[in-house]
Amino acid sequence: MLKEDELKKGPNLYTPFLGTTTGSWRLLRPVLDRARCNNCLACWLFCPEGCFEREERAVTLNLDFCKGCGICVAECPRQALALVEEGSDDARLLER
Amino acid sequence: MRAYLNGNEAVATAVRLARAEVVAAYPITPQSTIVEKIAEYIADGSMAADYIRVESEHAALAACYGAAVTGTRVFTATSSQGLAYMFEMLHYVSGCRVPLVMAVTNRGLAAPWTIWADHQDAIACRDTGWIQLYVETAQEALDTCLQAYKIAAHPEVLTPVMVCLDGYVLSHTEEIVDVPDQEAVDVFLPPYRPEYAVDPARPIVFGIGAGPELYPAFKHYQHQAMLRAREIIEDVDREFAALFGRSYGGLVDPYYCDGAEVVLVLMGATAGTAREVVDDLRRRGEQVGLLRLRSFRPFPVAALRSVLAGTKVVAVLDRDCSFGYEGVLATEIKAALQGANVPGTPEVAGFTGGLGGSDIRPEDLAGIFRRCLEAVRRRDRGESPAVSGGCSENGKAEGINLWLS
Ligand code: SF4
Ligand code: SF4
Numbered sequence: 001m002l003k004e005d006e007l008k009k010g011p012n013l014y015t016p017f018l019g020t021t022t023g024s025w026r027l028l029r030p031v032l033d034r035a036r037c038n039n040c041l042a043c044w045l046f047c048p049e050g051c052f053e054r055e056e057r058a059v060t061l062n063l064d065f066c067k068g069c070g071i072c073v074a075e076c077p078r079q080a081l082a083l084v085e086e087g088s089d090d091a092r093l094l095e096r
Numbered sequence: 097m098r099a100y101l102n103g104n105e106a107v108a109t110a111v112r113l114a115r116a117e118v119v120a121a122y123p124i125t126p127q128s129t130i131v132e133k134i135a136e137y138i139a140d141g142s143m144a145a146d147y148i149r150v151e152s153e154h155a156a157l158a159a160c161y162g163a164a165v166t167g168t169r170v171f172t173a174t175s176s177q178g179l180a181y182m183f184e185m186l187h188y189v190s191g192c193r194v195p196l197v198m199a200v201t202n203r204g205l206a207a208p209w210t211i212w213a214d215h216q217d218a219i220a221c222r223d224t225g226w227i228q229l230y231v232e233t234a235q236e237a238l239d240t241c242l243q244a245y246k247i248a249a250h251p252e253v254l255t256p257v258m259v260c261l262d263g264y265v266l267s268h269t270e271e272i273v274d275v276p277d278q279e280a281v282d283v284f285l286p287p288y289r290p291e292y293a294v295d296p297a298r299p300i301v302f303g304i305g306a307g308p309e310l311y312p313a314f315k316h317y318q319h320q321a322m323l324r325a326r327e328i329i330e331d332v333d334r335e336f337a338a339l340f341g342r343s344y345g346g347l348v349d350p351y352y353c354d355g356a357e358v359v360l361v362l363m364g365a366t367a368g369t370a371r372e373v374v375d376d377l378r379r380r381g382e383q384v385g386l387l388r389l390r391s392f393r394p395f396p397v398a399a400l401r402s403v404l405a406g407t408k409v410v411a412v413l414d415r416d417c418s419f420g421y422e423g424v425l426a427t428e429i430k431a432a433l434q435g436a437n438v439p440g441t442p443e444v445a446g447f448t449g450g451l452g453g454s455d456i457r458p459e460d461l462a463g464i465f466r467r468c469l470e471a472v473r474r475r476d477r478g479e480s481p482a483v484s485g486g487c488s489e490n491g492k493a494e495g496i497n498l499w500l501s
Contacts, residue, residue, distance in 0.1 A: 012165075
């Protein structure tokens with residue numbers, strides 16, 4: 001929670017401010033198979049929410065602001081990403 | 097220096113003296129000559145500012161908002177349809193607590209299409225979170241613009257200000273205006289140094305998204321700041337008076353209200369006419385007064401109550417209408433007095449007039465006073481009141497241009 005002093009001066013905050021996340025609004029979740037990823041960074045470039053982190057060998061995915069748009073899935077040339085329905089019994093929701 | 101200026105030129109002069117650094121506006125009658133004058137100042141080098149040409153009023157305020165958050169002193173002006181077109185951005189600016197100053201040269205709203213004065217444009221923006229100050233003269237327009245920068249940027253206020261001046265009656269009518277010295281204005285208004293400013297070295301998000309757990313807190317503090325602005329407006333008016341020798345009473349500007357039986361409440365340039373009428377009636381022994389409301393938002397409840405408490409009838413003249421109810425100011429004055437909860441609360445009679453530039457003549461105002469004085473006499477005789485403030489009976493209309501709401 002923000003301090004009174006910060007609240008009093010308006011909703012203008014130094015980054016990073018991640019007080020509210022929107023990941024729970026998502027209906028579809030991208031799941032990443034890191035074994036298939038060749039680190040081409042297409043997903044990192046195209047994701048409108050900046051969900052991908054660059055790493056040594058393969059990207060990682062932070063879903064806090066992911067809206068399930070599927071752009072990363074469409075762009076990945078290695079089929080390392082797939083869209084899975086949230087709340088379904090798809091085993092990949094647990095795995096990755 | 098004394099100069100012969102109309103209201104719009106007085107505003108432009110104030111903006112130059114305030115050393116505004118960015119101006120973005122879209123022309124609209126009767127505001128246009130404000131920003132035309134500023135463009136001239138920039139072209140001839142007497143004002144060091146960037147003038148951003150934009151495609152609409154929505155864009156004008158968006159550009160000003162962007163410029164202001166980089167820590168520059170900013171100005172824009174508009175009227176009527178232009179203000180309506182800004183509506184979305186008005187909330188962004190006030191919500192982000194950006195201390196902009198904007199002149200609103202008041203003009204009625206279409207349809208029917210009109211370019212002439214009334215207050216409907218600004219009144220319709222009552223709840224946008226902007227401070228609204230209404231002025232009576234070109235001199236006050238100049239002085240209030242200077243005051244507005246100081247009020248808006250006060251760390252406990254951080255709220256944008258609209259300086260409202262009646263179209264044509266003020267904007268295009270010349271009067272002798274005392275133009276303060278630059279040195280004195282520099283003392284009154286030091287350079288604008290906001291606590292928050294966009295700086296690539298320290299990234300900041302203006303107008304974060306806020307969920308239900310955070311949003312109300314921001315709105316609560318915005319409201320608190322607006323309430324606090326009541327004191328700041330008075331402080332700044334006093335500080336201005338000490339430096340420049342002119343005061344406008346801060347929130348309200350009472351004229352012969354002490355011991356008055358009937359007080360007329362209104363905003364804007366009509367006060368000039370009303371002073372004449374009050375003088376005339378006072379000479380005839382009638383106990384009448386005028387209360388010019390200068391600050392419509394924040395609404396000076398305590399100041400109004402203290403001035404109006406001892407009166408018998410309060411007449412309110414609105415240059416606006418909340419269709420299906422009554423003039424907006426009438427409603428607000430009634431609410432303020434009702435809340436006072438003191439015995440002998442005066443009767444409030446709301447009149448609506450002067451719409452779309454229709455003249456408010458001395459005889460119209462004298463008619464309002466006469467009607468209210470008659471009500472006072474009836475009340476003194478123990479007969480039932482009076483001017484009747486209801487919104488449904490319109491049987492006592494003064495005429496089509498001025499009606500009892
Ligand atoms: S689904 Fe959309 S938002 Fe989520 S990671 Fe992929 S591109 Fe980004
Ligand atoms: S687009 Fe696919 S292969 Fe390329 S980095 Fe992203 S997940 Fe890996």
